[in-house]
Amino acid sequence: MTLTKRKNAFIELGKFLSQFHLDNSQQKEGVLYNDTYYENMLNLIQASRSHNGWYTEEQVFFSLESWAEALTPENLEKWLSNYDLNNIKPKTVGLVLAGNIPLVGFHDFLSVLITGHKALIKTSSNDQHLLPFLAKYLITVEPEFKDFINFTEGKLEGFDAVIATGSNNTARYFEYYFKDKPSIIRKNRNSAAILTGNESREDLIGLGEDIFRYFGLGCRNVSKLFVPTGYDFKDFFEAMYEYRDVIHYDKYANNYDYNKAVFLMSNFKLLDNEFLTIKEDSGYASPISSVFYEYYDNLDTLKQKLESEQDQLQCVVSNNLTENSIPFGQTQKPRLLDYADNIDTIAFLSKI
Known part of the structure; x- marks a missing residue:
């Protein structure tokens, strides 16, 4: 699958997500597969609080709106322009995701797929529904993704590298368990x-x-x-x-x-x-x-x-008091190039 196909699929996902807002969700003309996915997305948003009491509609809508704003042609192009992603040989990357906020692992999911790798995903028990739903939409838009996205409920097996997020305690387990594989292990911050x-x-x-x-x-x-x-x-x-x-x-x-x-x-x-x-x-x-x-x-x-x-x-x-400080009110609106723990995920995935 070419990089252009991968980018276009995520752009279509961004258009789909742009329809959902707390006060005025409505279908837009030209959005692919709305007949299949739009009402189901609304139902999932409404049900999210029953899956996780912290996932209120307001918080889920906010997360979806943030990703809709991120997944534009301009933002994807700006993000990826500094990398050479044309000759990457696909590997299987295990993703151990957190579930503290809605779609907290989406950036890792996006990064693995946009670089041409396969994602083997273990979701948190606190967030088992949103990402699989968006993955289904993505596969419908670009069927070639079917061979690149796999969710597992059991032990991670058959992967070439891993990105795992957890507490300081679980990070020690991750570091031991994944010691023989290229990895990014994220701890409490x-x-x-x-x-x-x-x-x-x-x-x-x-x-x-x-x-x-x-x-x-x-x-x-x-x-x-x-x-x-x-x-x-x-x-x-x-x-x-x-x-x-x-x-x-x-x-x-x-x-x-x-x-x-x-x-x-x-x-x-x-x-x-x-x-x-x-x-x-x-x-x-x-x-x-x-x-x-x-x-x-x-x-x-x-x-x-x-x-x-x-x-x-x-x-x-702060108000520009430190290098790379974030303006007030903007911490939950990271750009695609704002990497967790300041570890360049794309650079890591380009070298495995």
Whole structure:
């Protein structure tokens, strides 16, 4: 299968996904195979919360919209223009996917197929429906993909390389189990934001998106704030009020109640607005419904700290205070060339 065919198939998938929005999903003329897939996609979105309580319609729609925006001819061309993908010999790449947010493994799925390799996919038990459905659509658009996409529920076997995502604990297992194969092993990472006190209300509302999107379950969600000594959290909490409805989701509310109780029983000092707690803590991995914060006195010293701890960080959000920092409100809208853990997946797949 040629690279052009592969790209065109994903472009058609992008057009298909562009029809789905939380408030106004509607069929568009010229989208392939809508008669077969459109209503079934809507039904799957509506059923997603029954498969995974965190996968509300709002969150699933957001994920689909993000991928629709990414899978355009312009974005694919820009992404792939720096690589030579014409002479790659197809290998079988095992994908062990996470399930913390909807379609979290789609970029790896896309990367394997766009480079001409075969994908052997083990989905997470938390996300077993969305990606297989999109794979079926892709195969209908380009039947040659049928021999390139295989899902397995059992042990991964017969693969030449692997990309596996999990916790720090499972990563040790992956590293042992896949030690004889080329691999990318992804561990726990978190994202942080640097505040100076000069942020606009719009910046802080954008930060709320970085905190609350997907209920804070993604590695690109901000779970840690760095604030200058003496920082007044008043403006921060006023901006967070825009996201107060998050407490109406039972799973989030249960986590808020539980984690707040644990903190209080441990006599930790908290700041609280009845749907988010913030706690002074040197760690990065805050629990759901909570964000850690840490004071800094010198921005250059903070930059050095973040550089030394970059293996724990997925993103840093700020108003251009660090190299490659992400603007407020944009962490959950990565570009195709924004690789997880800053590991170039396409370069890896080009060399196996």
